[in-house]
Amino acid sequence: MVDFTLTDEQKDIRELAHDFATKEMRPVAWEFDKDSTWPEEIVKKAWEVGLMNNHIPEEYGGPGLDYLTGCLIEEELGWGCSGIGTSLMCNGLATAPIALGGSDEIKKSYLGRLTEGPLLASFCLTEPDAGSDVSGMKTNAVKQGDKYVINGSKCFITNGSHANYYTVYAKTDKEAGHRGISAFVVDRDLDGVTVDKKEDKLGQRASNTATISFNDVEIPAENLLGEENKGFKLAMMTLDRTRPGVSAMAVGIARAAFEFASDYSKERVQFGVPIAMHQAIQFMIADMATKIEAARLLVWKSGVLLDQGQRNTLLSSHAKRFAADSAMEVAVDAVQVYGGYGFIKEYPVEKLMRDAKIMQLYEGTSQIQRLVIAREVLMPRRVEEPATAAA
Numbered sequence: 001m002v003d004f005t006l007t008d009e010q011k012d013i014r015e016l017a018h019d020f021a022t023k024e025m026r027p028v029a030w031e032f033d034k035d036s037t038w039p040e041e042i043v044k045k046a047w048e049v050g051l052m053n054n055h056i057p058e059e060y061g062g063p064g065l066d067y068l069t070g071c072l073i074e075e076e077l078g079w080g081c082s083g084i085g086t087s088l089m090c091n092g093l094a095t096a097p098i099a100l101g102g103s104d105e106i107k108k109s110y111l112g113r114l115t116e117g118p119l120l121a122s123f124c125l126t127e128p129d130a131g132s133d134v135s136g137m138k139t140n141a142v143k144q145g146d147k148y149v150i151n152g153s154k155c156f157i158t159n160g161s162h163a164n165y166y167t168v169y170a171k172t173d174k175e176a177g178h179r180g181i182s183a184f185v186v187d188r189d190l191d192g193v194t195v196d197k198k199e200d201k202l203g204q205r206a207s208n209t210a211t212i213s214f215n216d217v218e219i220p221a222e223n224l225l226g227e228e229n230k231g232f233k234l235a236m237m238t239l240d241r242t243r244p245g246v247s248a249m250a251v252g253i254a255r256a257a258f259e260f261a262s263d264y265s266k267e268r269v270q271f272g273v274p275i276a277m278h279q280a281i282q283f284m285i286a287d288m289a290t291k292i293e294a295a296r297l298l299v300w301k302s303g304v305l306l307d308q309g310q311r312n313t314l315l316s317s318h319a320k321r322f323a324a325d326s327a328m329e330v331a332v333d334a335v336q337v338y339g340g341y342g343f344i345k346e347y348p349v350e351k352l353m354r355d356a357k358i359m360q361l362y363e364g365t366s367q368i369q370r371l372v373i374a375r376e377v378l379m380p381r382r383v384e385e386p387a388t389a390a391a
């Protein structure tokens with residue numbers, strides 16, 4: 001049976017997130033965008049009301065929410081401000097590989113500390129010469145006795161300047177391609193960890209994006225996540241788990257753009273009637289509404305599959321590709337509905353258009369999602385994964 005009814009708990013959490021987005025995010029969103037202000041106080045408030053670390057299991061102090069509920073939260077935060085929302089949700093990327101591959105001790109320490117205080121963690125995969133092509137990374141980790149020594153540089157790291165620790169991917173066998181990558185958890189305050197360049201971005205300007213360098217950083221061998229040389233799969237399994245949420249955030253951006261555009265179309269008068277009376281505008285509004293509804297259905301299905309313990313790689317890429325592209329299209333059309341005013345910073349929609357663009361880029365470009373979809377539908381293959389869905 002397919003039933004789209006949410007539980008009372010899911011409805012309550014969605015309302016909490018919407019209320020938070022309305023009261024804490026919307027009033028500052030455009031100002032934070034203008035000044036590229038990092039939302040420190042909002043992070044603390046979100047942590048206090050329980051809107052962070054959605055999927056950290058209860059045994060490590062987290063709320064252990066299901067993935068569908070996580071998507072409900074992320075849509076509301078994306079509606080409020082996706083730059084601030086990204087700052088709030090990014091812990092999920094760093095913690096999924098720990099939940100999937102960390103020992104009990106590592107989970108207690110690194111998942112636990114995020115639930116004990118409003119701390120942040122970052123996912124360090126991308127490098128200047130290894131973006132979509134993950135296995136082209138150059139960062140390396142060499143085992144020396146009971147330690148690994150890490151060298152390399154990671155770029156485009158969300159919350160990089162503010163993180164307490166990093167989940168870092170590095171080559172442990174340079175000759176083995178994707179089968180020579182391992183994942184580690186690395187404390188920020190270790191010697192040799194430096195936060196370098198902070199990026200000045202087109203959109204999502206309230207989020208922090210930095211380069212992090214590792215120069216002879218020594219970490220205990222037990223900070224290896226999962227098995228040595230199995231880090232690539234851990235990264236892919238992580239993205240399967242985070243793409244539903246980030247896609248939900250794209251739906252939130254699209255919904256915001258749609259609401260602004262449809263309200264404006266009922267107020268703006270041209271040729272003697274509100275522009276909403278013109279079919280040219282109605283068709284744009286109709287297409288926006290359909291895209292939002294369809295994207296949300298893909299998002300929910302990609303989350304529900306995870307909640308059912310099923311592999312969701314295909315649906316996760318369907319959701320990310322469609323929701324990201326739809327957010328961009330809807331935001332561009334919202335600017336069109338506003339006409340020349342849409343291009344002016346005094347009006348709300350140009351920010352949404354700039355914010356939407358990153359959705360087609362981060363956590364795998366829309367082209368990478370198509371590549372995954374094509375492989376999954378043309379050459380489906382069995383992939384071994386741990387049974388746990390709560391990661």
Ligand code: COS
Binds near residue numbers: 135178236240
């Ligand atoms: N879950 C588990 N295992 C997976 C998997 C998944 N979702 N996807 C791939 N794998 C496994 C494959 O089964 C294969 O296993 P074997 O070693 O047993 O053969 C291995 O991983 C390599 O897979 P593949 O051949 O598909 O690797 P490619 O190098 O061709 O890369 C893409 C695949 C392009 C999809 C991958 O590099 C990718 O997702 N890139 C985008 C990265 C990204 O999103 N970056 C954003 C940074 S985070 S903000």
